Amino acid sequence: MTTSIVRATCPHDCPDTCALLVTVEDGVATQVRGDPDHPTTAGVLCTKVSRYTDRTYHKDRLLHPMKRVGRKGEGRFERISWDEALDTIASKLKAVAARDPQAILPYSYAGTMGLVQGESMAARFFNKLGASLLDRTICASAGGAGYKYTVGARIGTDVEQFQNARLILIWGGNPIASNLHFWMRAQEAKRRGAKLIAIDPYRSLTAEKCHQHIALLPGTDAALALGMMHVLIKENLVDEDYIARHTIGYEALKERAAEWTPQRTAETCGISAEEVEQLARDYGSLATQGEPVAIRINYGLQRVRGGGMAVRNIACLPALVGAWRHAAGGVQLSSSDTFPKNGAALQHPELLKKQVRTINMSTIGDALLEDASPEFGPKIEAVIVYNSNPVAVAPESPKVERGFAREDLFTVVLEHFQTDTADYADIVLPATTQLEHTDIHATYGHLYMMANNPAIAPLGESKPNTEFFRLLAQRMGFDDPCFHESDDEIAAQAFNAKDTRAIHFDWDSLKRKGWQKLNAPDAPFAEGGFATPSGKCEFYSERMKADGLDPLPTYIAPYESRASNPELAKRYPLAMISPPARNFLNSTFVNVQSLRDTEGEPHLDIHPADAAQRGIEDGNQVRIFNDRGSFVAKARVTDKAREGLVVGLSIWWRKFAADGKNANEVTSQRLTDMGNAPTFYDVLVQVEKV
Numbered sequence: 172m173t174t175s176i177v178r179a180t181c182p183h184d185c186p187d188t189c190a191l192l193v194t195v196e197d198g199v200a201t202q203v204r205g206d207p208d209h210p211t212t213a214g215v216l217c218t219k220v221s222r223y224t225d226r227t228y229h230k231d232r233l234l235h236p237m238k239r240v241g242r243k244g245e246g247r248f249e250r251i252s253w254d255e256a257l258d259t260i261a262s263k264l265k266a267v268a269a270r271d272p273q274a275i276l277p278y279s280y281a282g283t284m285g286l287v288q289g290e291s292m293a294a295r296f297f298n299k300l301g302a303s304l305l306d307r308t309i310c311a312s313a314g315g316a317g318y319k320y321t322v323g324a325r326i327g328t329d330v331e332q333f334q335n336a337r338l339i340l341i342w343g344g345n346p347i348a349s350n351l352h353f354w355m356r357a358q359e360a361k362r363r364g365a366k367l368i369a370i371d372p373y374r375s376l377t378a379e380k381c382h383q384h385i386a387l388l389p390g391t392d393a394a395l396a397l398g399m400m401h402v403l404i405k406e407n408l409v410d411e412d413y414i415a416r417h418t419i420g421y422e423a424l425k426e427r428a429a430e431w432t433p434q435r436t437a438e439t440c441g442i443s444a445e446e447v448e449q450l451a452r453d454y455g456s457l458a459t460q461g462e463p464v465a466i467r468i469n470y471g472l473q474r475v476r477g478g479g480m481a482v483r484n485i486a487c488l489p490a491l492v493g494a495w496r497h498a499a500g501g502v503q504l505s506s507s508d509t510f511p512k513n514g515a516a517l518q519h520p521e522l523l524k525k526q527v528r529t530i531n532m533s534t535i536g537d538a539l540l541e542d543a544s545p546e547f548g549p550k551i552e553a554v555i556v557y558n559s560n561p562v563a564v565a566p567e568s569p570k571v572e573r574g575f576a577r578e579d580l581f582t583v584v585l586e587h588f589q590t591d592t593a594d595y596a597d598i599v600l601p602a603t604t605q606l607e608h609t610d611i612h613a614t615y616g617h618l619y620m621m622a623n624n625p626a627i628a629p630l631g632e633s634k635p636n637t638e639f640f641r642l643l644a645q646r647m648g649f650d651d652p653c654f655h656e657s658d659d660e661i662a663a664q665a666f667n668a669k670d671t672r673a674i675h676f677d678w679d680s681l682k683r684k685g686w687q688k689l690n691a692p693d694a695p696f697a698e699g700g701f702a703t704p705s706g707k708c709e710f711y712s713e714r715m716k717a718d719g720l721d722p723l724p725t726y727i728a729p730y731e732s733r734a735s736n737p738e739l740a741k742r743y744p745l746a747m748i749s750p751p752a753r754n755f756l757n758s759t760f761v762n763v764q765s766l767r768d769t770e771g772e773p774h775l776d777i778h779p780a781d782a783a784q785r786g787i788e789d790g791n792q793v794r795i796f797n798d799r800g801s802f803v804a805k806a807r808v809t810d811k812a813r814e815g816l817v818v819g820l821s822i823w824w825r826k827f828a829a830d831g832k833n834a835n836e837v838t839s840q841r842l843t844d845m846g847n848a849p850t851f852y853d854v855l856v857q858v859e860k861v
Contacts, residue, residue, distance in 0.1 A: 173197055177626035178206070178685035181220050182288075182605040184281035184310065184757060186330075186505070186616020187352045189216055190686050191223075193606060193626040200224050200606050200627050209686055210331060211352050211617045218753075218769075219760045226604065226763055227630070231588055233601040234631025243576045246594035246826075253632060253642075256598050261646035263581045264300070267552045272301035273527050274549040278535065280309055282558030282759065283636075285610030285623065286517055286665045287658050289558060292637040292644075294518035299649050303551075304529040309564070312846035314473035314504055317483035320712045320720075320845075323702025324508035326695050328465055328501040330617050334359040335499035336465040338366050338457050340450075342485060343392060344469020345375035348753040350616065353467060366453065370395065371471065372748060373776070373818050374811040385450065386813045388441040389746050389852050390475035390729035396484035397724060398436025399451040400428035403491055408455025410493025417699035418490050420711025420723065427723045439726065439734070441813075458492035463499035471750055475853040477727025479845035484724040490696075490708035498693035503616075508702075509691055510613035510620070511670035517661065519653050532559075533849040534840045536567050539574025557585040557602070557636055562592040563758045563824055566838040566849045569800045585636060588762050591825045601633035608635040611662040611678070619686045620666060620676065637661070720845060727844050731855040733815070743797045743855035745781060745817050749834035750852075752820035761824045773828050775804040776818040777858060782808045785858060792829075792861040795819065797854070800836035803829055803861060817858060 179191040190209035194202040203223040207214030236256040241247030267274050277297050283289050297304075306312075315325055333339060333356040346354040354377065361367055361382075369378035370385045370392070378384040387395055403409055404425055414421050433444035440447075458464045466488065472481050486502060494500035514520075528548045530538050543550040554575075565571045575582060575595035584596040593599050607629045612621040629635075634642075637658050644654040663678035672689045681687055696708070703709050716722040728735035732746060751757070754766040761767060775793055787793055789808040794801055795817065804819060812818045819834045841850050 177624050178622065178682070179605060179626060180610070180612050180621040180623040180685070182283040182285050182610065182612070182623065183220070183759060184284060186350050186614065187211065188284065188612055188614035188616065188619070188621055189220065189352070190621065191220075195626050198627060200227060206685065209619070211619065213352070213355065215351065215355065217351050219755075219766060222763065222765065223606070225765065226587070226760065227606050229588070229763065231762065232630065233586055233588060233599060234633060235601060236632065237599045239597050243578065243595045244572070246589060248599060256600060257642055257646050260583055260598060260643060263553060264647065267581070268300060271549040273303045274552040275300060275302040276530055276551050276554050277302060277305050278532060278554055278556045278561055279305070279558040280307055280532065283605065283610070285612055286512065287610045287661050288608060288636045291517045291661045292640040292654070293557065295522060295653050296640040296644055296649070298518065298520060298522035299644070299651065300647070301523065301525065301527060303527055306529050306531045306847060308531055308533050308846060308848045311470050311473070311505065311848070313478040313843035313848035314468065314470065314482035314846070316846035317473070317479035317481070318486050318504050320715050321483045321486040321709055322696075325505040325615070326509050326702065327503040327506065329498070329691070329693065330356060330503065332499040332693065333357055333465055333467070334363070335463060336360050336365055337462040338368070338453060338464040340368050340370060340454065340466045341377060341381065342370045342466055342468050343472030344467065345371070345377045345750060346467070346469070347376040347380070349751050350469065353616065368450065368453070372813055372816050373750065375750070376753065385442060385446055388732065389748055389816065390477065390732060391440040392472040393477050393481035393484045393724070394431065394436050394439040394726040395447065396481070396488060397428060397431035397726060398433055398440075398447040399454065399488060400424070400491065400724070401431045401436070402433060402448050402451035403455045404428050406452070406455070408452065408459050409491050410459065413490065413493035413496065417696070417701070418708045418710055419705050420709060423723055424487070424710040427725065441815075454488070455492050458494050458500070463497035464492070464494050465500055466502040468502060468504045471748070471852065473843065474849060474851040476730045476841070476844060476850055478843045478848065478850070480725060480727050487708065487710055487724055495694065495696040501694070501696065505615040506618055507613065507615045509618055509672065509689055511667040511673050512613055513664055513667045516664035522651065531842070531847050532561070533566060533842065533847070535561055535565050536570030536574055537840055539577065539580065540570060551580065553581040555583045556592055556596075560590045560592045560758045562595060563590065563833060564822055564835065566835055566851060567799055567840045568825075568833070568835040570840070585639060590758070594826070600639060601631060603629045603633045603635045607633065609658040609662060611665045611681070618689045618691055620673065620681060620689065621686050622681045624682055729853045730839070730841055730850060731853055736855070739855055743857045744815070745856050745858060746815060747795065747817050747819065747834075747837065747854045747856045748852040749819045749821040749838070751822070755822065758822050758824060761827060767827065773802070773804040773823050773833065774807050774820060775858065776807045776809050776812040778810055778812050778814045778816065779808050780814050781817070781858070782806065785860060787858070787860050793858050794861050795837060795856050795858050797837050797856045799839065800832070802832035802834060802836045817856065
């Protein structure tokens with residue numbers, strides 16, 4: 172028997188981006204484990220990825236190209252050859268492009284976060300074709316916009332420093348389920364005496380293990396940050412020296428914060444004034460005593476109408492108290508902009524010869540149902556889906572389903588499994604998993620460049636995304652040199668090796684070691700140096716004013732809440748959020764039987780008072796509905812959901828739900844205040860016993 176250990180990287184949409192060691196015996200991957208030498212992975216993997224071989228060798232894995240033989244949505248296909256598949260796709264795309272290439276749309280997101288398999292060869296192909304561009308907003312663009320207005324770039328506290336903090340605010344996330352290696356650092360900080368506070372409408376697994384849980388109403392995080400500012404300023408728990416040297420707009424901020432008394436904040440957030448005051452005092456008193464205080468902002472809080480502003484407001488807090496002075500202070504939203512990615516080399520934007528329209532992936536339901544018009548442009552006639560499952564994950568899924576069900580829409584899906592979206596495809600193509608191809612990764616939760624080496628040969632007739640787009644480019648007659656580059660050649664250009672942050676970057680050596688840390692300062696803003704136009708933390712932002720936004724931190728009420736829309740709330744009185752289930756990652760892993768068995772079935776957590784009012788008992792099947800749609804789940808009567816809130820952990824494939832639906836039946840295609848992002852957690856519903 173021949174045994175080898177291959178260095179790889181977890182490709183999934185998670186800030187941890189773990190370093191993997193894959194054991195291969197006679198060409199078969201037998202084990203995937205965390206690299207004990209990688210400082211953030213530390214030998215530990217989540218339950219999902221530790222079973223990665225179950226996914227790669229799954230009995231339902233797609234291994235051959237297929238074409239549809241039934242009606243769209245039935246999921247009936249027959250096997251065809253790669254030649255037939257490529258010829259069919261090229262013929263369809265050429266015909267559409269002859270009329271208007273903007274009638275062709277790519278649809279992708281973070282099924283793999285790899286820079287090679289994610290957006291390199293695919294972006295080159297669609298740029299050359301002149302297809303519509305896709306605005307990839309579905310996860311984090313609201314918070315990214317708010318953060319960048321304030322701090323200048325998605326740069327923040329190194330996850331490896333959190334264990335040294337004296338106070339950690341875990342704001343809008345459940346890292347036990349979705350950021351395990353940050354949670355390990357937070358736990359170490361707790362063992363060293365740090366206080367952990369969770370700010371979340373739901374008492375998640377993480378909130379249960381923190382010293383304190385502040386269960387505010389969904390969509391009110393921006394108000395809580397303003398209330399903290401009020402107390403910090405009023406009680407002189409601020410760093411006047413840091414403010415004077417490294418911020419702008421403090422006097423205007425003081426006036427705005429003065430409006431947000433603890434009582435007003437408490438009424439808006441649905442918590443007590445004492446909670447507002449004590450949170451600010453815990454944060455400000457430690458900081459002004461010279462102790463490191465840190466905030467981990469996650470993505471839950473930005474999926475509401477004012478989500479971008481909420482992140483902006485929170486991002487002001489570290490500068491207000493001087494928390495950036497410490498390596499273990501400040502805030503982490505994302506580390507994405509620390510990486511000197513070479514986007515031009517990866518995507519070749521020069522291939523796009525004229526300006527084309529951009530379609531927002533978060534409103535794909537409306538876009539697919541839109542007729543041609545001067546404002547919209549040509550009707551969408553063809554979609555190529557890769558690294559995504561929009562029928563399950565996009566908001567307001569009744570419209571998404573209707574759009575993909577159009578008989579006049581030509582749809583190609585690159586996939587590992589026959590997902591909800593694949594059921595609507597005309598052509599389904601088998602893609603390789605992370606164990607079968609080459610890739611290179613930046614991360615958004617730590618500071619390591621990561622390599623992925625293929626551990627095994629592609630199963631069946633599966634091909635990497637890059638190879639599909641190379642072959643399709645040949646069929647389309649695209650002969651630019653960039654379409655002939657190998658995956659290794661693309662990876663070697665992924666980072667700007669001349670940038671001091673990527674010093675000594677070399678693809679061959681990165682492949683051998685598996686990971687290399689960026690050359691980044693321990694405390695990125697200890698002496699200012701923010702990436703804003705002023706070089707300072709901008710409490711007042713001229714760019715926001717120019718973009719038609721309030722230049723100061725403010726509060727933007729949800730679209731749908733009892734306070735902001737009382738008439739709607741009469742019919743649909745319960746707020747609903749649908750955060751990730753622990754055993755799934757977006758819609759990935761839902762079809763792995765062992766993980767689905769652990770998760771059980773779709774559940775809805777409902778507070779005992781709300782359940783009693785509706786005659787609902789624990790274990791009852793309930794219908795959750797509003798004007799957009801409905802779905803069915805099993806009720807779990809629990810005070811983990813605060814009164815007035817229901818929680819449907821997600822996101823289930825529709826085909827694995829009893830009624831063939833999931834939580835996105837009731838979500839909206841309305842967008843956030845900035846970043847054009849979805850408002851998944853800005854939803855009112857009613858619940859009734861089935």
